[in-house]
Amino acid sequence: MSEPILSVESLSVSYGRVEAVRDVSFSVPEGGMVALVGANGAGKSSVLAAVSGLMRPGKGTVRLDGRDITRWPAHRRVGAGLVLVPEGRQILGTLTVAENLALGAHRRRAQAVPAGELYELFPVLAERRDLPAGALSGGEQQMLAIARAMISRPRVVLMDEPSMGLAPKMVDEVFGVIDKIRASDVTVVLVEQNARRALRTADTGHVLETGAIAHSGPASELLKDPKVVQAYLGVE
Amino acid sequence: MLQQLANGVFSGSIYALFAIGFTLVFGILRHLNLAHAAIFTTGAFLGIEIATRTGIPFWALLPVVAGIGAVAGVVLERIAFRPLAGRDDEHFAGLISSVAFGGVLIALIQARYGTEPKSFPYEYFPNRLFEVAGLRVTLTQLVTLGLALALMLGLAWLVSATPLGRAMRAVAENPTAARVVGVNVDRVTAGTYALSSGLGTVAGALLALNIGQTDRGLGASIELIGFAVIILGGLGSLWGAMAAGIVLGLAEALTIHYFDSTWKGLVPFALLFAVLILRPRGLFGHIKVREV
Ligand SMILES: Nc1ncnc2c1ncn2[C@@H]1O[C@H](COP(=O)(O)OP(=O)(O)O)[C@@H](O)[C@H]1O
Ligand SMILES: [Mg+2]
Numbered sequence: 001m002s003e004p005i006l007s008v009e010s011l012s013v014s015y016g017r018v019e020a021v022r023d024v025s026f027s028v029p030e031g032g033m034v035a036l037v038g039a040n041g042a043g044k045s046s047v048l049a050a051v052s053g054l055m056r057p058g059k060g061t062v063r064l065d066g067r068d069i070t071r072w073p074a075h076r077r078v079g080a081g082l083v084l085v086p087e088g089r090q091i092l093g094t095l096t097v098a099e100n101l102a103l104g105a106h107r108r109r110a111q112a113v114p115a116g117e118l119y120e121l122f123p124v125l126a127e128r129r130d131l132p133a134g135a136l137s138g139g140e141q142q143m144l145a146i147a148r149a150m151i152s153r154p155r156v157v158l159m160d161e162p163s164m165g166l167a168p169k170m171v172d173e174v175f176g177v178i179d180k181i182r183a184s185d186v187t188v189v190l191v192e193q194n195a196r197r198a199l200r201t202a203d204t205g206h207v208l209e210t211g212a213i214a215h216s217g218p219a220s221e222l223l224k225d226p227k228v229v230q231a232y233l234g235v236e
Numbered sequence: 237m238l239q240q241l242a243n244g245v246f247s248g249s250i251y252a253l254f255a256i257g258f259t260l261v262f263g264i265l266r267h268l269n270l271a272h273a274a275i276f277t278t279g280a281f282l283g284i285e286i287a288t289r290t291g292i293p294f295w296a297l298l299p300v301v302a303g304i305g306a307v308a309g310v311v312l313e314r315i316a317f318r319p320l321a322g323r324d325d326e327h328f329a330g331l332i333s334s335v336a337f338g339g340v341l342i343a344l345i346q347a348r349y350g351t352e353p354k355s356f357p358y359e360y361f362p363n364r365l366f367e368v369a370g371l372r373v374t375l376t377q378l379v380t381l382g383l384a385l386a387l388m389l390g391l392a393w394l395v396s397a398t399p400l401g402r403a404m405r406a407v408a409e410n411p412t413a414a415r416v417v418g419v420n421v422d423r424v425t426a427g428t429y430a431l432s433s434g435l436g437t438v439a440g441a442l443l444a445l446n447i448g449q450t451d452r453g454l455g456a457s458i459e460l461i462g463f464a465v466i467i468l469g470g471l472g473s474l475w476g477a478m479a480a481g482i483v484l485g486l487a488e489a490l491t492i493h494y495f496d497s498t499w500k501g502l503v504p505f506a507l508l509f510a511v512l513i514l515r516p517r518g519l520f521g522h523i524k525v526r527e528v
Contacts, residue, residue, distance in 0.1 A: 052416070053415075054412065054415060054416070073420070073422075074415045074416070074418065075415065075418040075419060075420045078417065078418030079418060083416075083418075084416050086412075086413070086416050090410065090412065090413035090416055091413070092405075092406050092409050092410060092413055092414075093409065094405065094409050095402065095405060095406065095409070099402055099405075100417075102399075102402065103402060103403070103406055103414075103417040103418075103419065104417050104418075106399060106403075106417075106418065106419075107417075107418035148417060152418075
C-alpha cells in the first residue's frame with residue numbers, strides 16, 4: 001500500500017497536568033476514512049486539536065504526506081489542505097454566510113471551489129448567503145461548517161461530531177454529505193458519538209478509552225466485535 | 237458662537253482620530269492599550285523632527301510618520317501584550333505593561349528631544365485663512381478635518397469590506413474559530429496594532445501641526461478626553477468613537493463660549509456621566525467593531 005496521507009505517531013496531549021491523550025498512533029491512506037469513536041471525554045477532540053494545529057502535543061509526531069507537520073501553526077496546515085470541521089461548529093455568527101465561506105477559502109485561493117458550485121451542493125446556504133451566520137438553525141450551521149471546510153478543496157478533512165445535537169433528519173443529511181465527500185476521494189477522519197453509524201461509513205475504526213486506543217481494526221470487524229458492541233454500540 | 241462650534245468640530249475630529257485607534261484594538265483584541273497616548277505624542281515629535289531635518293512636504297510626511305507608528309505598534313504588541321497571552325490575568329497585566337511601555341516611550345522622547353517644546357519649521361504648512369459664511373478657518377484646520385474624516389471612513393471600510401477586515405472581525409468574535417479557518421491570528425493581531433498606532437501617530441502629528449508645536453505632555457493632555465470619547469461612543473465601536481469625538485469637541489467649544497476655558501475640563505466629563513446614566517453602554521454601545 002502507498003504511504004499514508006496522514007499519520008499520527010505516539011501522540012500525547014495534555015491540559016496542564018492532565019494527560020488527555022496517551023501514545024495514540026494511527027494513519028489514513030489517501031482517500032480512506034477512519035472513524036475515531038469512544039465515550040465522552042475519551043480524548044477524541046484532543047487528538048483532532050493536535051492534528052489540526054490548535055494544540056501543541058506534548059509528545060509524538062503528526063505527518064502529512066510523510067512530512068513532519070507537528071510544529072506547523074494551524075493556518076499553515078489549512079494551506080496544505082488539512083482542515084477541521086470543529087466540535088460545536090465554531091461558525092462566525094456575526095459574519096455573513098458568504099463571509100464564513102470566503103474565510104474558509106482564503107488560504108487556498110488557487111484550489112478553492114467557486115462559491116457558485118458550492119451553493120449548488122448546499123442550496124440552503126445559497127438562500128441565506130447574506131444573513132449573519134448566527135441566524136441559521138443548528139443544522140444549517142453544521143452544513144455551513146462543513147461547506148466552509150470543503151470550499152478550500154481540502155485533501156484531508158477532520159470532522160468532530162458533525163451530527164451532535166441535530167434532529168434525525170439533519171443527521172441523515174449530514175451523513176449524506178459525508179458520503180459525497182468520501183465519493184470525491186477526500187480523506188476523512190470522523191469523530192462521532194454515533195459510533196455505529198460512523199463505523200458503517202468508515203474503512204477503519206479506532207476506539208479510544210481514557211486517552212488511549214483500546215481497539216483498532218477494519219470498521220466492519222469492530223461492528224461485530226462483541227467487546228466493542230457491548231461497550232460502545234449497545235444492542236440495536 | 238458658530239465660530240466656536242466650528243472650532244469644536246476641528247478639535248473633535250482629532251479626538252475621534254485618537255479614539256478610533258484605541259477602540260479598534262479593544263474591539264478586535266479586547267486589549268486596553270494605555271500606551272496609545274504615548275504613541276500619539278511620539279507621532280507629534282516624529283512629525284516635527286522629520287519635517288525639520290528633511291523638509292519633506294506635509295503630504296509625504298504623514299505616510300512616513302504613519303509607517304513608523306505602525307512599526308512601533310507591532311513592537312508594542314510584541315513586548316507589552318504577546319508575552320502575556322494565555323495568562324489568567326492577561327487583560328489586567330496587559331493594561332499595566334502597556335502603561336509601562338508608554339512610560340518608556342515618553343522617557344525616550346525626553347532623552348532625545350529634551351523637555352522644551354518643539355515646533356514645526358517656520359511656515360512649514362501654508363498659513364492660510366479662509367472666511368466662509370462669516371467663519372474663519374485655517375487651511376490647517378480644513379486639512380485636518382478632511383484627513384481625519386477620510387482616515388476614519390477608510391478604516392471603517394477596511395474593517396467591513398476587505399479580506400484583512402474580515403479576518404479581524406473573525407478574530408474579534410472567536411479567535412479559535414478564526415484559527416480553524418486558517419486565519420493567522422498573530423499576523424492579524426500585529427496588523428491591528430499597526431493600524432491603530434499608525435492612526436495614533438498621524439493624529440499626534442496633526443494636532444501638533446494645528447498647535448504649531450508639541451511637548452511630551454501632548455498625549456497626556458488629550459488622553460482623558462480621548463478615553464471619554466471612547467466610553468461615550470461605546471468601547472470597540474468605530475462609528476461611536478467618530479460621533480462621540482465630534483460631540484465632545486462641540487461640548488468643549490460650547491463650554492468655552494458660555495462659561496470660560498477653566499470649565500472646559502469639566503463639562504465633557506459631566507456630559508459623559510450624564511450619557512452613561514441614561515445609556516450605560518454609550519451612545520453606540522450596541523455597534524461593535526465586528527459589526528461595522
Ligand atoms: N480545555 C481543557 N482544559 C482541561 N481539560 C480538558 C480541556 N478539554 C478537554 N479536557 C479534558 O481532556 C479529556 C479529553 O477531552 P476531549 O478530547 O474533549 O474528549 P472527547 O472529545 O473524546 O469527548 C477529558 O478528560 C476532558 O475533561
Ligand atoms: Mg469531543
